[in-house]
Amino acid sequence: xxxxxxxxxxxxxxxxxxxxxxxxxxxxxxxxxxxxxxxxxxxxxxxxxxxxxxxxxxxxxxxxxxxxxxxxxxxxxxxxxxxxxxxxxxxxxxxxxxxxxxxxxxxxxxxxxxxxxxxxxxxxxxxxxxxxxxxxxxxxxxxxxxxxxxxxxxxxxxxxxxxxxxxxxxxxxxxxxxxxxxxxxxxxxxxxxxxxxxxxxxxxxxxxxxxxxxxxxxxxxxxxxxxxxxxxxxxxxxxxxxxxxxxxxxxxxxxxxxxxxxxxxxxxxxxxxxxxxxxxxxxxxxxxxxxxxxxxxxxxxxxxxxxxxxxxxxxxxxxxxxxxxxxxxxxxxxxxxxxxxxxxxxxxxxxxxxxxxxxxxxxxxxxxxxxxxxxxxxxxxxxxxxxxxxxxxxxxxxxxxxxxxxxxxxxxxxxxxxxxxxxxxxxxxxxxxxxxxxxxxxxxxxxxxxxxxxxxxxxxxxxxxxxxxxxxxxxxxxxxxxxxxxxxxx
Amino acid sequence: xxxxxxxxxxxxxxxxxxxxxxxxxxxxxxxxxxxxxxxxxxxxxxxxxxxxxxxxxxxxxxxxxxxxxxxxxxxxxxxxxxxxxxxxxxxxxxxxxxxxxxxxxxxxxxxxxxxxxxxxxxxxxxxxxxxxxxxxxxxxxxxxxxxxxxxxxxxxxxxxxxxxxxxxxxxxxxxxxxxxxxxxxxxxxxxxxxxxxxxxxxxxxxxxxxxxxxxxxxxxxxxxxxxxxxxxxxxxxxxxxxxxxxxxxxxxxxxxxxxxxxx
Numbered sequence: 001x002x003x004x005x006x007x008x009x010x011x012x013x014x015x016x017x018x019x020x021x022x023x024x025x026x027x028x029x030x031x032x033x034x035x036x037x038x039x040x041x042x043x044x045x046x047x048x049x050x051x052x053x054x055x056x057x058x059x060x061x062x063x064x065x066x067x068x069x070x071x072x073x074x075x076x077x078x079x080x081x082x083x084x085x086x087x088x089x090x091x092x093x094x095x096x097x098x099x100x101x102x103x104x105x106x107x108x109x110x111x112x113x114x115x116x117x118x119x120x121x122x123x124x125x126x127x128x129x130x131x132x133x134x135x136x137x138x139x140x141x142x143x144x145x146x147x148x149x150x151x152x153x154x155x156x157x158x159x160x161x162x163x164x165x166x167x168x169x170x171x172x173x174x175x176x177x178x179x180x181x182x183x184x185x186x187x188x189x190x191x192x193x194x195x196x197x198x199x200x201x202x203x204x205x206x207x208x209x210x211x212x213x214x215x216x217x218x219x220x221x222x223x224x225x226x227x228x229x230x231x232x233x234x235x236x237x238x239x240x241x242x243x244x245x246x247x248x249x250x251x252x253x254x255x256x257x258x259x260x261x262x263x264x265x266x267x268x269x270x271x272x273x274x275x276x277x278x279x280x281x282x283x284x285x286x287x288x289x290x291x292x293x294x295x296x297x298x299x300x301x302x303x304x305x306x307x308x309x310x311x312x313x314x315x316x317x318x319x320x321x322x323x324x325x326x327x328x329x330x331x332x333x334x335x336x337x338x339x340x341x342x343x344x345x346x347x348x349x350x351x352x353x354x355x356x357x358x359x360x361x362x363x364x365x366x367x368x369x370x371x372x373x374x375x376x377x378x379x380x381x382x383x384x385x386x387x388x389x390x391x392x393x394x395x396x397x398x399x400x401x402x403x404x405x406x407x408x409x410x411x412x413x414x415x416x417x418x419x420x421x422x423x424x425x426x427x428x429x430x431x432x433x434x435x436x437x438x439x440x441x442x443x444x445x446x447x448x449x450x451x452x453x454x455x456x457x458x459x460x461x462x463x464x465x466x467x468x469x470x471x472x473x474x475x476x477x478x479x480x481x482x483x484x485x486x487x488x489x490x
Numbered sequence: 491x492x493x494x495x496x497x498x499x500x501x502x503x504x505x506x507x508x509x510x511x512x513x514x515x516x517x518x519x520x521x522x523x524x525x526x527x528x529x530x531x532x533x534x535x536x537x538x539x540x541x542x543x544x545x546x547x548x549x550x551x552x553x554x555x556x557x558x559x560x561x562x563x564x565x566x567x568x569x570x571x572x573x574x575x576x577x578x579x580x581x582x583x584x585x586x587x588x589x590x591x592x593x594x595x596x597x598x599x600x601x602x603x604x605x606x607x608x609x610x611x612x613x614x615x616x617x618x619x620x621x622x623x624x625x626x627x628x629x630x631x632x633x634x635x636x637x638x639x640x641x642x643x644x645x646x647x648x649x650x651x652x653x654x655x656x657x658x659x660x661x662x663x664x665x666x667x668x669x670x671x672x673x674x675x676x677x678x679x680x681x682x683x684x685x686x687x688x689x690x691x692x693x694x695x696x697x698x699x700x701x702x703x704x705x706x707x708x709x710x711x712x713x714x715x716x717x718x719x720x721x722x723x724x725x726x727x728x729x730x731x732x733x734x735x736x737x738x739x740x741x742x743x744x745x746x747x748x749x750x751x752x753x
Contacts, residue, residue: 180664321511323597327669346669349596355507371666421728423662483666486594 005082005099005284007226010219011107012287015117019101020125022094024117026085027215028124029092038257039084045212047254048077049414059254061419063208065411066181066427067171068161068240070191071228072272073250074221079275079282080256080264081218087259099284102222105141105194106149106292112140112462114198118216125215131200131379133463133470140462141197145295146383146403148193148459151227152295153405154186156435158236159318161245164188164366164430166231170242181415181428185405186231188429191224192410193381197461199410200379201478207377207413226286229278233289239276246273296401296439320490322366325349327486331371332456334382334482336474340391340455341485347450353489363489365434367404367454371483372427373416374409378478382407384429385455386436387446394457401439405431407456409480426483433487454485514592514600515585518608522581529578533708558628565623572619573612575700579715580689583722584611587685590664591678603667603678610682611689615697618690622701638704639745645695646738649731657691658727660684693718696738 013020033040050060064073082100089098105112114134118125126135133139143149160167162182169182183192199206204214211217231237240246249269256264264270279285326345333339353363367384385402388394394402407429416424440446458473510516588604595603629637648654665684667677696714704710717734724730 321508323511324594324669325596327667329668329670329673331666346596348598352597355504371664421726423659423725423727425663484668486669 003097004279005097006287007099007222007284008101008287009107010101010103010115011111013101013115015115015120015123018095019098020115020117022089022092022098023085023101023215024124025092025094026088029088030085031124038261038263039088039259041213044081044084045210047256048212049207049209049419051207051209051413051417051419061209061414062250062253064250064253065187065208065414066168066183068168068182068184068245069171069248069250069272070168070184070187071224072245072248072275075225075228075275075278075282076250076256076270078218078221078225079270079284080258082284083259084257084261100222101219102226102286103216103219104223104226105190106143106151107290108143110140112143112149113137114216115219127204127214129210130198130203130205130214131461133461133467134198138463138467139470141194142381142459142462145400146385146459148197148381148406148408149190150295151186151190151292153189153432154184154227155231155234155292156295157185157432160184160238161240161242162318162430163368163428164432165318166237167228167240170240170244181425183427183429185432186224186227188408188431189406190227191220192408193406194220195410196377196379196381196408199377201377201475203379206379206410208411209413209419225278227292229286230289230291232276239272246271248272296403320364322488322490323349323353325353325487325489326452327484328454332482332485334456334458334480335476336380336458336472338391338455338457340388340453343452343454343485343487345450345452345487350489363434364432365437366488366490367431367433368484368486368488369407369429369431369482370426370486371481372407372409372412372429373481373483374412374478375416376478377409377412378475378480380408380473380475380480381459382456382480383459384431385457386433387440387453388455388457391453391455391457399457401443402436402455404433404436404454405429406459407480452487456482512593513589514604515589517601518581518588518604519585522577522585525574525578525581528574529708529711536707561624561628562620564627565620568623569616569619572623572701573616575711576612576615576619576697579697579700579711579718580611580615580693582715582719584608584685584689586722587611587661587664587681591667591681594664594667595674595678596669599670599674603674606675606678607682607685610679610684611686612682614683614686614690618694618697619701622694622698626698626701626703634703634705635745635748637702638699639742641695641698641702642738642742642745645699646735646742648695649735649738654692655727655731657688658721658731660688661692661722662727663688692721 008019010020027041030039030041030044035042037043046060048063064070078100085100086096086098090096103115114137117123119135119137120126128135131139141147141149145152154166157166159165161170163169164185166184166186168184168187171182195205195211198216199211204210205217232239249271251269255269258264274281326343326349328341328343332341367386369384383399384404384407385391385399386404388402389398409427412427415427418424437446460471460473463470588607591607592600592604665677665681667681668674696718699710699714717737721730721734
């Protein structure tokens with residue numbers, strides 16, 4: 001086996017490190033190329049998304065989101081992009097061992113801020129269209145257990161397939177966005193939330209149509225790919241064995257290009273099953289194997305639904321059908337303030353899921369945020385909390401233990417106005433709240449077992465106290481509409 | 491990480507119970523199948539000389555110039571057959587939405603939600619049916635192949651309009667349903683009305699073919715059901731409407747060429 005290419009943590013590299021400067025040099029050169037050249041910056045970005053059709057690029061808008069294809073499609077996309085950049089790096093006289101660095105925003109310290117080279121207006125890695133504060137190093141991504149940088153929740157999930165499970169729900173035809181979207185937890189956080197935070201209301205990263213034009217996009221996705229790589233190495237986890245996943249090669253979306261700008265030929269195309277092992281199948285790895293910090297201490301499993309007579313016996317397995325047991329009565333409107341919505345679990349519906357004469361099964365509990373819509377992405381991330389005490393001024397400890405996940409609107413433009421021939425639609429977010437409820441019940445904080453209060457709380461960027469302008473969360477001109485908040489048992 | 495104190499279980503209960511959890515629209519599928527069985531039976535009875543008209547449908551036979559009152563009474567008497575035809579022909583395409591109404595409702599009111607959806611959906615189609623049948627009854631007595639060709643050509647042209655595309659896209663939209671109480675009843679009914687309106691807007695021209703009474707037994711209902719279902723299930727709406735327009739274009743030419751041969 002030849003030596004592996006090693007993707008390095010960008011925050012471990014000085015701004016003048018050859019890996020960073022070679023990337024900047026390649027980006028500058030690729031920007032000079034004709035947009036119709038598949039190895040140009042514009043072309044590569046358009047393969048992910050392109051809103052107006054002015055560039056007649058046949059394979060534009062290929063990106064896969066909100067389904068189980070999100071991770072493998074982006075792994076392939078980065079793999080070919082890395083080869084194209086490497087060829088440019090070599091042409092520029094830089095090291096042939098170059099590999100795409102990643103941005104691990106969850107490494108602590110200043111890692112939640114943009115790496116310095118990307119903030120330097122003299123560098124090709126700088127773009128002005130980012131949320132205020134990031135380009136001057138004043139703003140950082142929200143960290144901690146209820147922030148947006150950690151993948152700890154995704155790493156709590158041993159199942160790849162399913163809305164709100166690690167990798168996303170099953171869809172058998174590749175398409176950009178689906179009605180009843182089935183976003184996976186790693187795609188939701190940190191992926192979507194980081195896109196929104198960096199992009200803000202009008203930055204490139206806020207929309208799939210423009211995101212890949214920002215050089216930081218590729219380091220963000222290398223980090224998502226690294227997190228999948230880490231998850232794949234945990235013994236209890238496995239990628240889908242379903243041939244609909246494993247055999248998918250995305251050729252119907254347009255296909256990829258090699259370092260010379262030639263389309264990957266039919267005999268050489270990658271399939272999802274062909275990108276499961278980065279070292280053996282794709283020849284690259286990551287520099288270190290550091291898993292995400294654990295979230296709040298796991299609770300003793302409280303059998304569900306509570307109270308449970310006797311010790312737990314079985315929990316619903318992967319792929320168990322999910323049934324509605326409660327929902328909000330009406331829609332929810334978010335404009336940057338904290339909003340709490342009551343959701344009552346219907347006893348009759350919950351009881352009806354117990355098959356007569358069968359041993360009782362402990363359910364997994366999912367919180368679904370349905371029919372999420374906005375005219376365009378307001379660039380705001382909301383933390384979603386269950387039964388949060390004093391939602392107006394919550395204690396930090398409560399925020400950590402009642403946290404269910406994040407809500408962000410990344411992708412809403414492409415969902416509402418698809419460039420490809422597909423129906424427009426809204427977004428859904430599904431969050432596994434079994435552990436949250438276990439924790440609350442175990443701590444005696446949830447005793448009635450039926451009344452849930454779901455709080456949407458805007459998550460401000462991290463900034464110095466004198467920069468209140470950077471931590472503002474209002475977006476009155478771009479309200480987020482949520483059709484329904486519902487609870488499901490699997 | 492998986493908890494170690496529990497084992498993973500298959501969903502409990504017999505296979506049918508599990509299937510119904512995922513696919514609550516199965517009951518509605520049985521109703522659609524029953525509608526087709528009825529159509530086949532009626533067609534067979536018509537073939538034995540009962541004199542039924544449009545596609546073998548009793549009642550939907552009023553043709554030629556009629557008084558206004560006569561047209562309306564013909565339309566109303568043809569309504570049961572029209573609804574039967576709608577259930578059979580639109581049912582396969584509407585099952586997706588019926589299933590959505592069931593799946594997103596509390597388990598004990600799934601059947602109710604699906605029934606409310608269906609009531610709303612069929613109400614829109616029935617209203618359109620009365621208008622279409624009355625129009626057909628009062629239309630001048632032009633030779634059937636010519637009328638049919640005109641309707642088919644109009645249907646093909648309609649397929650290519652942006653309005654048609656908007657209706658088809660609207661048929662793909664789902665709405666959030668409130669869980670309980672009068673809001674739940676109203677929500678499912680309103681979703682049915684809304685979805686029915688989208689489907690009528692998308693397919694009215696195709697169903698006009700049935701109002702004209704094309705003859706040919708179950709050939710037309712079966713062919714149009716295939717077209718409507720394929721269009722609704724396609725993940726590429728623009729491609730689907732264009733493909734349907736081409737099919738209808740061929741049908742127009744064939745109708746003029748073959749004349750009333752199928753009758």
